[in-house]
Amino acid sequence: MTDIAIFLMDLGGGGAERVMINLAQGFVDHQLSVDLVLVQAKGPYLSQLPAGVNVVTLNSSRLLLSIPKLIQYLKKKQPKFLLSALDDTNFIAILAGKIAGNSTKVAVTVHNNLSQESQNAPQLKRRLTPTFVGWFYPSADYVIGVSNGVTDNLITLGSPPEKTHFIYNPIVSAELLEKLQESVNHPWFASGQPPVILGVGRLSPQKDFATLIRAFAQVRKQHQARLIILGEGSKLDYLKGLVQDFDLTEDVAFPGFVDNPYSYMARAGVLVLSSAWEGFGNVLVEAMAAGTPVVSTDCESGPAEILAQGKYGKLVPVADSQAMAEAILATLTEPTNPEPLKQRAMEFSLENSVNQYLRILRMD
Incomplete structure (x- = not known):
C-alpha cells in the first residue's frame, strides 16, 4: 500500500x-x-x-x-x-x-x-x-x-x-542551499556591475510586476541599478511595453523560466515581491535563505507573517509604486546583516x- x-x-x-x-x-x-x-x-x-x-x-x-x-x-x-x-x-x-x-x-x-x-x-x-x-x-x-x-x-x-x-x-532544503551557491551565467552579476533588483514569479496580474517596473523607473532616477524579472506568463508583452514606455529597455531583462532562480536570488541586491495577493510568498524565504534583503507588498496573505510584520524586510502597500521605490532605495543604501535573514528562513x-x-x- x-x-x-x-x-x-x-x-x-x-x-x-x-x-x-x-x-x-x-x-x-x-x-x-x-x-x-x-x-x-x-x-x-x-x-x-x-x-x-x-x-x-x-x-x-x-x-x-x-x-x-x-x-x-x-x-x-x-x-x-x-x-x-x-x-x-x-x-x-x-x-x-x-x-x-x-x-x-x-x-x-x-x-x-x-x-x-x-x-x-x-x-x-x-x-x-x-x-x-x-x-x-x-x-x-x-x-x-x-x-x-x-x-x-x-x-x-x-x-x-x-x-x-x-x-x-x-522552502529551505539541502537542495536549495546547494543551488544558492551555483554561479549565474548573466553579465549583470559580474564584479563591479550595478546592483540587480530581482522579481520572480508567473507573469500574471496577481504578481503585479507592472508596479515593480514603475517603482524601478523611480529608483533609476536616484540610484544606478538594473531589474531582472524571472518567469513566464500572459503579461510578458504588456510588461515589455511598459519597460519601453519608461525608456528602460537597456536596464530590464526578462530571462523567462530558469532552472535555478535561487542563484539569481543569492546575487541580487534586493528581491522584491510585488504581488496584489498571495497565499504565502515562497520567493521571500528563498531569497532570505541566501541572506539577500527583501521588499514586499503587505498583501493578503503570507508576506507579513514571513517578515514578522516588517522585522525582516520592508512591507509596502499593494500597487503603491512610490512606496515600493522608497523601500527599494532604502534597502539598497542601508547595510543589511544577512545572518538574521538566514536564521528566519530556516524556520520555513x-x-x-x-x-x-x-x-x-x-x-x-
Whole structure:
C-alpha cells in the first residue's frame, strides 16, 4: 500500500508545484512510499523529481476527464492519503475520493487567498471558487492552508474549522542551499556591475510586476541599478511595453523560466515581491535563505507573517509604486546583516514542514 499519493495536473513551473515536489522529497526521506499522480506528465519540474518517487500518469487531456482514471487508481493502490494542491485539482481529488469509497484520506492544500483571487479573476469559475469551497471542502478529511491568513480565509468560506489547519510551505532544503551557491551565467552579476533588483514569479496580474517596473523607473532616477524579472506568463508583452514606455529597455531583462532562480536570488541586491495577493510568498524565504534583503507588498496573505510584520524586510502597500521605490532605495543604501535573514528562513525548512504534515496526518 502506498503511504501518500500526491495528485497534480502537471509539473508546471509554479510555486505550488515546487512545494509539492519538496514535500515528496521530505516524505521519501522519512521512509514513506510516495506516488506522484499526474494528469499529464509535462512541465519544467519533471526533470527535478526526487529519487524514490513513483510517477503515475493518467494521460488525460483534461482534468475533468481524469476522474475515472483517478478513481481506478485509488481503488487499485489504496494509498493511505491523497494529497492535492490548487483549486480545481482539490475539488477533483475530493470527488474521486468519495466515489472510490475506500479508506484513503483526502488532504487538500490551498496556496492562495481565495477571496482575493476570486475578486480579481476574469474567469467565472475562479470567481465561483469560494462557493465551491463551501460545497466541497467539508467532505475533505484535511484542509491545509499555507499561512494563517489563508487558513482564516478558508474558514470564513465554509471550510470546517476542526478539519482546517495551516502549515507553512517547505522552502529551505539541502537542495536549495546547494543551488544558492551555483554561479549565474548573466553579465549583470559580474564584479563591479550595478546592483540587480530581482522579481520572480508567473507573469500574471496577481504578481503585479507592472508596479515593480514603475517603482524601478523611480529608483533609476536616484540610484544606478538594473531589474531582472524571472518567469513566464500572459503579461510578458504588456510588461515589455511598459519597460519601453519608461525608456528602460537597456536596464530590464526578462530571462523567462530558469532552472535555478535561487542563484539569481543569492546575487541580487534586493528581491522584491510585488504581488496584489498571495497565499504565502515562497520567493521571500528563498531569497532570505541566501541572506539577500527583501521588499514586499503587505498583501493578503503570507508576506507579513514571513517578515514578522516588517522585522525582516520592508512591507509596502499593494500597487503603491512610490512606496515600493522608497523601500527599494532604502534597502539598497542601508547595510543589511544577512545572518538574521538566514536564521528566519530556516524556520520555513522542509524538515519543519514535513514534521507538521506527519503530525496532522497522524503518521509520526
